[in-house]
Amino acid sequence: AQTVTQSQPEMSVQEAETVTLSCTYDTSESDYYLFWYKQPPSRQMILVIRQEAYKQQNATENRFSVNFQKAAKSFSLKISDSQLGDAAMYFCASAGSARQLTFGSGTQLTVLP
Amino acid sequence: GAVVSQHPSRVICKSGTSVKIECRSLDFQATTMFWYRQFPKQSLMLMATSNEGSKATYEQGVEKDKFLINHASLTLSTLTVTSAHPEDSSFYICSARTGLLAYEQYFGPGTRLTVT
Numbered sequence: 001a002q003t004v005t006q007s008q009p010e011m012s013v014q015e016a017e018t019v020t021l022s023c024t025y026d027t028s029e030s031d032y033y034l035f036w037y038k039q040p041p042s043r044q045m046i047l048v049i050r051q052e053a054y055k056q057q058n059a060t061e062n063r064f065s066v067n068f069q070k071a072a073k074s075f076s077l078k079i080s081d082s083q084l085g086d087a088a089m090y091f092c093a094s095a096g097s098a099r100q101l102t103f104g105s106g107t108q109l110t111v112l113p
Numbered sequence: 114g115a116v117v118s119q120h121p122s123r124v125i126c127k128s129g130t131s132v133k134i135e136c137r138s139l140d141f142q143a144t145t146m147f148w149y150r151q152f153p154k155q156s157l158m159l160m161a162t163s164n165e166g167s168k169a170t171y172e173q174g175v176e177k178d179k180f181l182i183n184h185a186s187l188t189l190s191t192l193t194v195t196s197a198h199p200e201d202s203s204f205y206i207c208s209a210r211t212g213l214l215a216y217e218q219y220f221g222p223g224t225r226l227t228v229t
Contacts, residue, residue, distance in 0.1 A: 033216040043204060045157075045220035091156060095216045100147070101208075103156045 002027045002094045006104035013082045014112050020067075021077045021107045023092030032096045034068070036077045039106075040088040048090070051075065079109075087111045116140050117209050119221030126197055126228055134192045134224045136207030142187035143209035147218060148180075151204045163190045197228040 003026045013019035025034065036048040051059045051068050058066050063083075067076045079086055092104040116139040126132045136146055144165045149157040161182050162170045169182035179201075181193040190209075194201055204225050208218035 035217060044222045045206065047217055050217055099210065099216055100159065100162065101218055105156050
């Protein structure tokens with residue numbers, strides 16, 4: 001079984017600043033993927049970034065990057081140059097051999113103008 | 114690519130009636146689709162895994178006779194809420210994998226069900 005923990009229910013960031021969202025996970029599997037999904041007010045789930053566990057290099061997608069610490073089972077998301085459109089609920093998720101997503105409880109991000 | 118649609122986006126039904134929600138993969142074939150339920154300000158709860166041409170696999174605590182899932186083709190899965198009650202009111206989201214070995218899922222826009 002996999003578990004995902006997001007310890008920050010709410011975060012806020014000033015526009016153009018950088019914010020880091022925390023996520024820890026637990027799994028007994030050696031082959032797994034980690035994801036960050038964004039859910040804006042429209043409630044459409046959007047894949048932000050993914051990380052293959054076997055890759056040591058941290059994934060990046062434009063202003064979004066992760067800090068993947070495999071030994072510590074930590075997978076944080078950094079958003080640089082925050083924009084108003086980044087305001088959303090962010091979910092960390094993992095998927096193992098069953099290829100089912102296990103979600104964290106989410107972090108509500110507010111971007112202040 | 115990897116677009117998933119859901120219909121309807123909103124539905125209101127009377128208690129005791131049934132309502133069907135459709136989930137379609139528009140630009141890929143999805144052998145596996147998933148159905149989630151989400152309460153306000155909460156995370157997604159997996160209800161069932163839908164495999165094309167076979168019976169759905171339900172998560173513990175989900176009533177399979179209440180939430181009927183059919184995955185008759187590689188691009189369509191349906192969720193039917195039978196004999197709906199007000200406590201079934203929720204936001205229902207489907208997702209699909211792009212392949213048997215794929216890990217990530219692509220999500221539909223969700224359906225808000227209100228049972229009066």
